[in-house]
Amino acid sequence: ITRSALALPPKSRARLAETLLESLDNPDQKEIDALWATEAEDRIKAYESGKMQAFPGKEVFRALKARKRS
Numbered sequence: 001i002t003r004s005a006l007a008l009p010p011k012s013r014a015r016l017a018e019t020l021l022e023s024l025d026n027p028d029q030k031e032i033d034a035l036w037a038t039e040a041e042d043r044i045k046a047y048e049s050g051k052m053q054a055f056p057g058k059e060v061f062r063a064l065k066a067r068k069r070s
Helices: 002-006 010-024 027-049 057-069
Strands: none
Touching: 002 010
């Protein structure tokens, strides 16, 4: 199977890989992905409208590490 798959053209291998990965997903994964996409869009809109602040990643991870130590 592996040899046959590797003999496929790149686009076909990519499609096969995507199909195989999707087969490992939770049956509700498409719904979950859609909910996360909506959440991301909502957060972008909130940031762009000034309703939400952004913080540098280093600052966020530092705060998380400090919380973990407490």
